[in-house]
Amino acid sequence: MVSFFVHRPPEEVAPAIWRALRTYLRAIPPGALGWYVSEEGEMAPLDDTGWENVRQHLLESPWNGVGAIELWESPSEAGSYHFEYYGRRINDPVFKDPITSVSFTFPTEYLVERGTAHLRTLALELARELPFSFGYASPAIISPQGLFGMGDWSAIEALMARYLGLDAYHTREFSSVIGTHALGAYWLTFLGQPLLGQLGGVEALRQALPDTSLLPLEDERLLITLGEWPDAIDTEKAAVPSPYRALASLLSPCLFEYTGDLNGFERLMNQWHKRLCP
Template identity: 70%
Template sequence: MNKAFPVIRLRDRGNWLVGRDGVVLCFFLPRNHIEVGPAIWRAIRTYVHAIPPGSLSWYTSSDGDMVPLDDKGWEHNHQEVAVRQGSGSRNMELRESPSETGGYQVEYYGRQLDSPFHDAPATTLSFTFPTEYLLEHGAAHLRILALELARELPFSFGYASFAVVSSQGSWAEGDWNLLEALLARHPGLDAPHASEFSSVIGTHALGAYWLTFLGQPLLGQLGGVEALRQALPDTSLLPLEDERLLITLGEWPDAIDTEKAAVPPQYSALASLLAPYVFEYKGDLNGFERLMNQWHRRLCP
């Protein structure tokens, strides 16, 4: 059992909270948004019923402003995700605070796979939980909830991990010295950025995580469930309907404090198997892209 999680508070130059400790759960679906909108909406409603009432109080309106999430706002988001047809992308963000990163957030990026505006898009759905939720309810509860949220989603890749929770990758606006020190010490942390990777991930993976969800075509490229069972004999594998799989790398999420212990072997083993399929930026890279390329392969031996 692992309950020793780092407390993280990243602030920008204006002292706004842009990153905090928590758990991220994210799915990447190689589907056009109109194919999966109703299933996405049902997953969002399941999440809302699982978290404390009133935890989501704000949403991004059509003009890009954060506005209070009232009944009209819920209907607007329902139309955006599950009802409105047509081409183009669909974005939705539900937040705990209009100005700072909170523990509870939903991000949805509905993509068109043939979009000329994205390199390799995937419809993407992300949920976050504060560490307090994990400690109150336990890891088994969170794993069961993750399975319920994943139940109808035709993902190629998904994951749940202890993370630097942020709003739309706002952790990048914080103190980079502090962030790099955290990542160097804790390779089990995730630095999530659902909006960024929804445009480029395609059917790639992002690495090995506490909960690693694999679907088609990625699962087939890895040889299927039986091949993974043989390659990971001491790891929990749970086959799911529709040729999908959940790999669990421990009873609890693990930030992996390398000052106290080595990287658990099951993390390195899965990371090695996924390495040929992990997303990588190419070409002339900026600082963010170089950091992400290094980070996604941090667990490979």
Template identity: 55%
Template structure:
């Protein structure tokens, strides 16, 4: 329900907004950049059509600078995504605001999986993420956002994907308010925190967790017993199943996403049931982006399995 969605703003010591409540859509593809780049470009165009004009105003350059997303910037983004023939990794970061955390973000981390740097690693993927401020969800409604997520998913050869309430924070700026953030993550079990580049490097064809919209591709869907097996394990009236081409499925766990506020009486058995089903197939992070103690991230990723 919409009243279960909190308004959350995190600021650093100088009062700069570094993270805020929003919605994120992430997809992970066990495919090389060259295979997925045209589809990623099409999803970016669909995202731009769906959000207000001038919602994306800045991009990250190859040199690490943040530059205005003008005509020259778009030429660079198109070249980076569709035309650059060399390299092992293709990174695109587009954001709403260059100095504070805005609600609209597009991130892509594409990899050449047979490049020497990745060829020994069976867990690398190409990943893409789209984010929205919570106001977008409240204005357009969950059915609109679900339809948009489906449209994007149909373009992408994903092995796993999801849409969730999240702390939206470009380039990990949340770190400046990490102690407050960690407390909020402990309270709101339905709020996601993500780092696309780190996760897409190690997720392979496994899962990240149970979310409002959970997209399952192969081989994960088969490992879970297919759609019919999931129907038997998730017999909840709130859960719907949307078969997709290529033996894939979208699970929707409710009309609205739920922040799962532990300070209130929350009853979301469908989230916990899916989390338990996915637990044997969850990936393991290998970096310390969430915490220097990797066990903290492991426990957080399994928070709904408790």
């Protein structure tokens, strides 16, 4: 799964989101996305009319990229391929600390068949035009709209307790609260402004992570790669790899954390975001 959080008005980044979506579509099997959530909140076929509705929502008035776009492989199950976009106005009083977000999912078979170099290159292509503050690519429990909580919770909790490298993502929720914070250390961790500046910039991270791959990108952005392959971090077989610990430690002052009177989900997410910290 690949996600980006962009601290810019939706109308500024919507064209880049549209181009990133087209890149994603070229990379996945034809017809892999077959359904979308309509303006009425109903599942509708992603035919020519559906695609035109998606394009208009991103690029034309009155939306100009504000609101949600959710594209699904199947209307009845989680599937393997999904696209989620949430265009939030930065100062929208409805949300705590909103930011525009986008995520792209892939099945494990995609990585196995095409290799990590392909997926890393694709993630870079998706990121190229996005002025992200934070982004990442990680093995994940596929859960569009954060629906992992509606599955067999005991099984999901057991997976999360054992495999610390898995992501339990909820793009819709975090786009309304994350602001310019990070969510953690991942196989591919993308840092942009203002987050990268808060961490001291590229050279400070290079000195703090001497044995880690750092790739500076245009417009004061950075890609950090933790190993050749994404690590699910099976705690029954080995300890958390030191590069993950080191990056998590550096990011810890900037990690998102729920505050106030917390519900069960919020407490769990606070613990989860700190799972790799020393």
